[in-house]
Amino acid sequence: MAAFDHIRNMHDIALKPRLLRTLIREHMPDEKHPLKGPSELSHVVSMVKTHRLLSESLTADSTDPKVVESWKAAVDSWVNRVLMLASSNMPDKCWAGICLLGVTCQECSSERFLASYSIWLPKLQLHIQPPADSHFVKVASCASLSDLFTRLGRFPRVKKDATSQAVKLVQPVLKLLNEDSSEAVWEGAVCLLCTFITFFPSSIHRCYDSAEAAVVSKILSGKCSVKMFQELGHCLALLPKSRGDEDSWSLMMQKILLSINVHLNDAFQGVEEESKNNEAMRLLIPPGKDPPPPLGSHTIGEALDQRTKRPERLQMSSVSTLMRCCCTMLTSSYPVQVRVPIRPLVALAGRVLMVDGSVTQALFPFMTAMQQEFICSELPILHLYSLELLSSVIKGVRSQLLPHAAEIVRLLTEYFKRCVLPDLRIKVYSIIRILLMSMGLGIAVYLAKEVIDNASVDLDSIAYDGGGTSSSSAYLKASNDVLLQRCQKKRKHASTAGSLEEQPDRVDLEVGLPKDPTPISVKIAALEALEALLTVGGALGAESWRPSIDCLLITVATNACKGGWAKEEKHNFLSSEPVLTWADFQLATLRALLASLLSPARFRPPHLAQGLELFRRGMRETGTKLGEFCAHALLALEVLIHPRALSLIDLSSASNTSFDGINSRFPDVYSYGHKQNTPFSTSTMGKGPDDSNLGDDDLYESWLANDDEIEIPVTNDAGKDKSCTEKPSETCRDPSPEKIPLVADSFSTRVPEESRPEPVSDRVEGKGDEIMVEAPQFQEPIKQGDSTSSVIADGIVSDHVEGELATKPDDFATGIVSTATATSNLERSKQLDVDSDMESLPDIVDGDPDYSD
Incomplete structure (x- = not known):
């Protein structure tokens, strides 16, 4: 390659074969050079996935045959190097080759994968069977095989061949699960088994019972970590999918519930009545029915016989895993519709939730203090999984839960009274x-x-009354006092004050402040x-x-x-x-x-x-x-x-092309024509034009009865309150920034007839056929209670404003201050009588219309 053979940019296809060859030459081991370390391998994988170096996908502007051939040759070199490493006798190189082969299965083109998977499969299969000794190689082989079969599951035309290949691997995988001593190998084997069940379920038919026995034996042994228990429970829940019929699902669920009940019988001796066990057994095995075979076939008996030889904590872990398995079965998809045993599930969850660790007087001789201590330490976990079981029942059954809803509500209501954690x-x-x-x-x-x-x-600690005393209010007061003391000694820090106010439930134990529990x-x-x-x-x-x-x-x-x-x-x-x-x-x-x-x-x-x-x-x-x-x-x-009652009308239809036609068909109160405004009052909120309740609203009737344009009273004293009109007085402003303006009851203030102030001069600006009328400002607003009432002549809107009376731009966005806009003829607005009385305006009713009879 010439030293100055540059490419166009980072998106040039010619860059990909160059990068791939550089990775092979400088970062991948060979016969002579060892593996530099896992970090070097991570760099190679990251570069391959980021630049898609194995995809061999060509864009429309890359039809150069030399580029196509160069990329194909580079991928061939990559595959040869990976296969060479996977066949190496050195464990570290073999591990690197197997890991890179799994990446190749994910990233290579479909054509190359279909042509090569039959060659790659034996390379990986060889390392999960004896004489493979390295646990790292076994784990990497299981992971790469899972990647290969996951990719095969996307090609229906090779499903038959892939199923036959999976059948050959089921027995070696189960052997790893039964005989190997490494938990990492167990996890890889379980992951591969789940891949077979998901994509090639028929491959498990012959080994169904063996797979169930292998998984259950690991669950009941109690020798696994929490993550491993989760993987085993997930695999056991997926196992009925390999058969795909209702009986397999129901039988597996019944086996699991019976196994949980048997474990609870041993664990709850002395803390519950014996009748609870009998009630659960009657629901799990109906009268006249034969009990199902034990979970895990013959291995279940051996595992249960050894339950006294292992710690009780491991026994509880098995119960939790089986409960989690039930949750997965209830919430996962299944090929056919199944019948869920709701009553046994709810009864089993209720049996656990009703145990709180207390010992009755009659059972004192059968319970030691150490046994009670252990049960109380494990009960929160059991309660949590029992609640998760109830949640899964609700999610899985949905609306069909209705006949059993009363029992669940009773159980939740009773448990909520005692639930503290x-x-x-x-x-x-x-x-x-x-x-x-x-x-x-x-x-x-x-x-x-x-x-x-x-x-x-x-x-309760947050929702305290402003004038009352509570733990939260006491805390806030104490926090402010401590903050003031600190500010006197140290430099002020804005973040400190913010954190104390923003998180009032935190405490300072050094000063003995009360803590929100x-x-x-x-x-x-x-x-x-x-x-x-x-x-x-x-x-x-x-x-x-x-x-x-x-x-x-x-x-x-x-x-x-x-x-x-x-x-x-x-x-x-x-x-x-x-x-x-x-x-x-x-x-x-x-x-x-x-x-x-x-x-x-x-x-x-x-x-x-x-x-x-x-x-x-x-x-x-x-x-x-x-x-x-x-x-x-x-x-x-x-x-x-801004409640609106918009008419349901098709403005695009030919019959309604003019505004006159619209106004003639609908009342003026619902139109946007030139006659009058829509009365935005609480009495008309959410009501249509044909609502019978509107007839009882005096305010609504007064608006509908007024067919004439709105008359706007003006005064001749244009300069009387000019300062208040142009700029609000400082006395009208609320100095407290934390007070929140009230508008919820903005239509419920009554202004007595005799106390209405004389309106000041209105400035009218006209343009075309419409006029804009500014809200009149009053020098001495009428006060009722803690709010200020302002009467706007046009629009009969009465707003409660606990702040300045002047209208700000952002007030319109939030609806804090309302202004009235009247549309009328400009010529008529000039002829308004100065001495016109207020009788044309409807009275503002006393109290909120929504509360009126």
Whole structure:
């Protein structure tokens, strides 16, 4: 190759054979050069996958025969070097060659794979049979064989040949599982066995019982790690798919449940009544039916006989693995429809959940303190898997769970009263949320009280009254005091103040501050359950629990966001489980608040204004999940801010091509013509033009009865309150930035007739056939309670504003301040009478129309 034979760019096809030859020459071992290390091999694999050096895919602009031939020759060299390494007598080179052969099976072209897999397969098969000694080589061979058969499963035309090849490998794989002593080899063998079951199920037919016995023996032996137990349980759950009939699935499920029940009989001696075992056995083996063969055939008896010779903790691990296996069978797809034994599953889960480790007086002689201590230490894990079993039943059965829903609700209700551990409470909340979303309003009737009671307790430390005293309020006060003391001694740090306010449930043990006992994860689970309850059955509690829940959620959201928005933290890379932070809790509170505002009810959301302000502030956090959700929430709440009753009309039809035709067919209140504006009042919110309830609304009738254009009263004192009109007074502004403007009851203020102020001069600007009328400003606004009422002459809108009366640009986006826009003829607007009275304007009714009879 010439030294200056350059390529066009990084996308040039000619670059790929060059890179591949460089990898072969400089980074791959050969007969003379040893393997430099695993890091060198990782670099080779990364380069091959990143640049797709083995794909041999040519684009339209690469039709040069020299490039095609060069790339083909480079891939041939790669394959030859890989096969040479896989046949090496040195374990490290053999291991490298087998690993690279698995990568080749994944990355090479389809044509090369179909032409070469019959040559590569014997190379890999050789290393899973004796006399292979190296565990590393066996594990790599199992992994590469799994890659090869996974790729073969994508080609239906070679499925027959691939199945015959898989049949030859099943026995050697089971032999590895039974005879090898390395857990890494077991894991590779189980992974390969799962590949056979998934892509070539008929290859397991002859060895079905042997495969079941091999997997069960490892599960019951208790000599595996947690990850290995998971792999074994997954393989056992997939095994019925190799036969693909209903009987195989039902028989496997019955065997597993019976095995779990037998283990529980030994574990729960002395902590439960013997009748529980008899009840479970009656459900597992109906009267008149013969019991199924034991799980694992003849090996199950040997394993159970040795249960007293091994630690009880390993026995509990076997029970947990079998429960996880049931969960996989319930939630995984299956070729045919099967009948799920719901009652035995629920009864088995209930048997475990009802055991709390307490010993009755009659069973004291049969239970030692050490045995009770062990059972209590293992019960949380068993309870967690029992709850997971209930969750899997709900997910797998879905709507067919209805005949058994009462039993599950009773079980959850009774268990929730005794559930204390955070992980278990989170799981119960999750199950209730799944039940609510899957079964709807019918189940919400029975679960509403439990969800509300428990969520109120878990959120009590955040949902405190501003004037009351609680652990959370005491903490915030103590945190502020400590912060002030620190600021007097040290330099001020903005991050310190933010963290103390943004995470009020954290404590400083050095100064003895009270700590919130409820973790953030439990609070988030409670909020998610409340969100599901409001979504499904919010209208159900309009007369009972709905007002208290709405108040709880707005208080929790306000207090959670009072100190500012917390920064989103990255998850811990050492753990696969997500780490919930205060930012996640703030997002959960806003989600629940949105559900509260949008949930159907007979009345207008009483906390709409506070919610809008929170969402408006949160939308400023651009680039975060919280900011994106707040923007979505404001869009969803737009219909409550500006309710519209749009007519269902096809504007593109020929009969409705003119605006006159539209206005003649529909009432003026629903048109966008020149006559009058739409009355945006709470009484017309969400009602159509034919709603019979509209006839009882005086405000609505007054608008429909007024066929003339709106008269706009003006005064001759144009310069009387010029300063207040052009710039709001400082006294009209609320100095507290934390106060949230109220607009939820913006249509419920009554302005007495005798106390209405004289309107100031209005500035009218006309253009065309429309005029824009600015909202009149009043020098001394009328105050009622803690809110300020401003009457806008055009549009009869009365808004509560706890801030400045001047209209700001962003106020229109959130609906905090409303302005009236009137359309009329410009000539007529000039003839308005200065002394016109206010009788043309409808009276503002006393109280919210939605609460009126």
